[in-house]
Amino acid sequence: AAAQSRPSALQSGESLATLKNESDSLKKKLEEERAKLHDVELNQVAEKVELVSALSIRTRRVLKGHGNKVLCMDWCKDKRRLVSSSQDGKVIVWDGYTLNKEHAVTMPCTWVMACAYAPSGCAVACGGLDNKCSVYPLSLDKNENLAAKKKSVAMHTNYLSGCSFTNSDMQLLTSSGDGTCALWDVESGQLLQSFHGHTADVLSLNLAPSETGNTFVSGGCDKKANVWDMLPCASVSCRLYDLRADREVAVYQKDSIIFGASSVDFSLSGRLLFAGYNDYTINVWDVLKGNRISVLFGHENRVSCVKVSPDGTSFASASWDTSLRIWA
Amino acid sequence: MAPTNSVGQGTNGVADESPNMIVYRKMEDFIARMQDDKNGIPIRTVKSFLSKIPSVFSGKVLISLEALHLGTLMAAHGYFFPISDHVLTLKDDGTFYRFQTPYFWPSNCWEPENTDYAVYLCKRTMQNKARLELADYEAESLARLQRAFARKWEFIFMQAEAQAKVDKKRDKIERKILDSQERAFWDVHRPVPGCVNTTEVDIKKSSRMKNPHKTRKSVYGLQNDVRSHSPTHTPAPEAKQPTEEELQEQITFWQVQLDRHRLKMSKVAESLLAYTEQYIEYDPFLTPSDPSNPWISDDNAIWELEASKEPGQQRVKRWAFGIDEVLKDPIGREQFLKFLESEFSSENLRFWLAVQELKKRPIREVPSRVQEIWQEFLASGAPSAINVDSKSYAKTTQNVKDPGRYAFEDAQEHIYKLMKSDSYSRFIRSSAYQELLQAKKKVKRHSLTHHGSY
Numbered sequence: 093a094a095a096q097s098r099p100s101a102l103q104s105g106e107s108l109a110t111l112k113n114e115s116d117s118l119k120k121k122l123e124e125e126r127a128k129l130h131d132v133e134l135n136q137v138a139e140k141v142e143l144v145s146a147l148s149i150r151t152r153r154v155l156k157g158h159g160n161k162v163l164c165m166d167w168c169k170d171k172r173r174l175v176s177s178s179q180d181g182k183v184i185v186w187d188g189y190t191l192n193k194e195h196a197v198t199m200p201c202t203w204v205m206a207c208a209y210a211p212s213g214c215a216v217a218c219g220g221l222d223n224k225c226s227v228y229p230l231s232l233d234k235n236e237n238l239a240a241k242k243k244s245v246a247m248h249t250n251y252l253s254g255c256s257f258t259n260s261d262m263q264l265l266t267s268s269g270d271g272t273c274a275l276w277d278v279e280s281g282q283l284l285q286s287f288h289g290h291t292a293d294v295l296s297l298n299l300a301p302s303e304t305g306n307t308f309v310s311g312g313c314d315k316k317a318n319v320w321d322m323l324p325c326a327s328v329s330c331r332l333y334d335l336r337a338d339r340e341v342a343v344y345q346k347d348s349i350i351f352g353a354s355s356v357d358f359s360l361s362g363r364l365l366f367a368g369y370n371d372y373t374i375n376v377w378d379v380l381k382g383n384r385i386s387v388l389f390g391h392e393n394r395v396s397c398v399k400v401s402p403d404g405t406s407f408a409s410a411s412w413d414t415s416l417r418i419w420a
Numbered sequence: 421m422a423p424t425n426s427v428g429q430g431t432n433g434v435a436d437e438s439p440n441m442i443v444y445r446k447m448e449d450f451i452a453r454m455q456d457d458k459n460g461i462p463i464r465t466v467k468s469f470l471s472k473i474p475s476v477f478s479g480k481v482l483i484s485l486e487a488l489h490l491g492t493l494m495a496a497h498g499y500f501f502p503i504s505d506h507v508l509t510l511k512d513d514g515t516f517y518r519f520q521t522p523y524f525w526p527s528n529c530w531e532p533e534n535t536d537y538a539v540y541l542c543k544r545t546m547q548n549k550a551r552l553e554l555a556d557y558e559a560e561s562l563a564r565l566q567r568a569f570a571r572k573w574e575f576i577f578m579q580a581e582a583q584a585k586v587d588k589k590r591d592k593i594e595r596k597i598l599d600s601q602e603r604a605f606w607d608v609h610r611p612v613p614g615c616v617n618t619t620e621v622d623i624k625k626s627s628r629m630k631n632p633h634k635t636r637k638s639v640y641g642l643q644n645d646v647r648s649h650s651p652t653h654t655p656a657p658e659a660k661q662p663t664e665e666e667l668q669e670q671i672t673f674w675q676v677q678l679d680r681h682r683l684k685m686s687k688v689a690e691s692l693l694a695y696t697e698q699y700i701e702y703d704p705f706l707t708p709s710d711p712s713n714p715w716i717s718d719d720n721a722i723w724e725l726e727a728s729k730e731p732g733q734q735r736v737k738r739w740a741f742g743i744d745e746v747l748k749d750p751i752g753r754e755q756f757l758k759f760l761e762s763e764f765s766s767e768n769l770r771f772w773l774a775v776q777e778l779k780k781r782p783i784r785e786v787p788s789r790v791q792e793i794w795q796e797f798l799a800s801g802a803p804s805a806i807n808v809d810s811k812s813y814a815k816t817t818q819n820v821k822d823p824g825r826y827a828f829e830d831a832q833e834h835i836y837k838l839m840k841s842d843s844y845s846r847f848i849r850s851s852a853y854q855e856l857l858q859a860k861k862k863v864k865r866h867s868l869t870h871h872g873s874y
Binding site for chain 1: 442443446447450485486487489490493616620623624661662664667668670671674675677678680682683684685686687688689690691692693695696697698699700702703704705706709713714715716720722723726776779780781782783784825
């Protein structure tokens with residue numbers, strides 16, 4: 093006797109409905125499984141932890157020099173240099189400690205939305221509306237024109253929203269408005285790996301601080317964070333997701349904060365969360381207890397990027413007010 | 421005043437949940453509370469020197485710094501404005517402010533054209549009142565616009581004239597209020613030079629805007645002779661029903677997620693607490709660093725110390741937290757390697773380090789490096805033979821035939837686990853490590869303390 097097989101003559105409308113039901117019920121089951129393990133809230137467990145005593149964080153350096161909104165910045169591994177990029181097409185390398193501008197490059201496009209410092213400290217990468225990510229070796233010769241040595245590495249079909257060197261100066265990870273992330277070989281410009289998982293623009297990416305350096309996260313306009321990320325674009329709250337719990341574990345928000353956060357970073361111990369907002373302020377949150385510890389004023393327009401320095405001694409903020417500030 | 425009527429205005433009636441709209445809605449909630457008849461801010465007509473100032477509230481209503489900051493932002497977005505200043509801020513003094521009419525609220529997504537601005541400025545010059553005189557920057561703008569729109573200036577002039585006529589017919593007090601509200605609208609969209617332009621949009625957002633139609637209407641009902649869609653405003657695609665393939669993908673995705681191992685929140689929370697507790701002494705924001713934080717003290721001794729070959733006690737202590745701490749500190753790696761070499765068991769670590777290095781090379785160098793690593797550590801008769809489980813060995817043998825950056829991934833993971841449970845714990849218990857941990861800080865040599873005789 094012939095085995096019973098799935099009827100292949102189903103109307104396509106019916107099979108779609110069956111599939112949709114299956115998908116929906118699996119999703120529901122996942123939510124139930126997750127809920128079963130939600131036995132306590134993070135801030136409840138954190139009640140036994142000592143309060144963070146009042147922090148006296150102040151601006152310690154103001155970096156002026158950009159002519160228009162500063163959109164992105166990145167620290168050098170030497171803990172004092174940084175690179176920043178602006179709407180006016182300029183990319184500047186600073187010694188944050190002495191306020192010295194060490195290099196400046198003019199890009200052929202405006203809105204340079206992404207920039208990154210190479211681990212060796214010998215190059216920077218940047219890009220934006222040109223849909224590319226280019227690497228500029230930093231010359232010790234002040235007279236040398238950096239633009240002459242420029243190397244186009246990444247090519248996307250829409251704006252570049254983020255870039256980061258992964259292990260070394262040789263690999264560059266990029267995210268784009270074309271909905272993809274990609275890993276490139278810097279020397280040859282070859283595409284090593286492509287990551288398709290978002291259904292809309294990818295707005296940001298960040299590397300997980302794992303030893304093997306194999307993981308990264310990307311956040312997109314499709315409201316999905318692939319792997320683990322904060323969602324800075326569509327919501328006015330910052331959210332913490334834990335991979336092991338497979339869920340959101342904390343939300344950082346206040347009624348008086350009505351503007352969205354654009355960028356976040358953790359302090360070295362992970363106890364503090366620094367978040368830059370579109371209302372020109374930076375809020376410092378207690379990651380465990382969930383309360384806001386301080387609000388920092390100083391910038392005169394939106395804060396576009398916030399990053400803690402490699403040894404955690406300070407954090408830098410970039411703003412649409414054309415300046416960068418270093419806080420400690 | 422009625423709550424916001426902005427959402428459905430001029431659109432297809434569907435509420436827009438874009439990030440800007442979320443913010444506008446929240447500001448409008450505040451406005452509604454401020455304007456509440458019972459509990460809101462008192463609005464009154466104030467008698468000034470020669471006349472009355474209708475419908476104002478005093479800036480002295482807010483106390484905290486944060487309230488002042490929020491208020492300034494709401495003013496900058498044009499929800500209320502100082503009656504005697506183009507600069508949109510909120511001050512905690514006797515200045516008077518007026519609420520903006522909902523017609524001009526930012527949630528209506530105005531993007532007024534320069535033709536509108538030209539009509540407005542032109543109209544102002546027709547009204548012979550001292551309070552309506554153009555400011556310098558407005559006069560400059562008008563001159564520029566006259567040059568730009570030279571060909572159609574007659575049309576603009578006529579519009580301005582028509583509006584001025586209508587305005588004259590209005591009640592004097594009503595005119596005062598409407599004029600000020602109109603001026604405040606232009607202060608938002610054509611701000612005083614030097615002020616923040618709150619209508620500026622992040623280019624990433626503007627290239628995603630879904631409803632181009634509602635953003636291009638004229639404030640004064642003028643016909644726009646420019647194209648109605650900006651090149652950056654691409655219309656959103658119609659929401660599609662998922663295909664069979666997409667649904668299959670979704671099902672697979674949910675199944676993978678369900679198969680994931682997950683931990684109880686309580687366990688995760690304890691883990692987070694333990695981590696932050698362990699690292700709190702290394703966090704300069706929470707534990708004052710020693711030597712001092714260079715950003716605060718302007719003394720970068722701490723960075724010089726870290727760059728030197730002598731690891732401080734605090735740094736050495738950290739290596740005991742876990743194998744990752746040793747592996748990510750160059751001096752940690754060096755000491756670990758030195759210890760293993762003294763035991764003639766360094767091949768595992770050397771293999772692990774070689775594979776890490778491989779992943780950092782340009783792709784051109786990868787094939788030859790893979791061969792070198794294979795020969796040194798895994799081939800039969802290899803000089804630094806390592807022991808991997810048979811499964812990883814078989815897989816690696818295959819990978820090496822078509823060498824890529826991840827050829828040794830399985831083997832590396834196996835070796836990592838081995839090191840973690842075996843060589844790493846021996847290292848931490850070793851006298852070499854304990855000595856480093858006990859090492860006293862080098863005494864700083866000051867010439868003043870040198871007691872040598874001359």
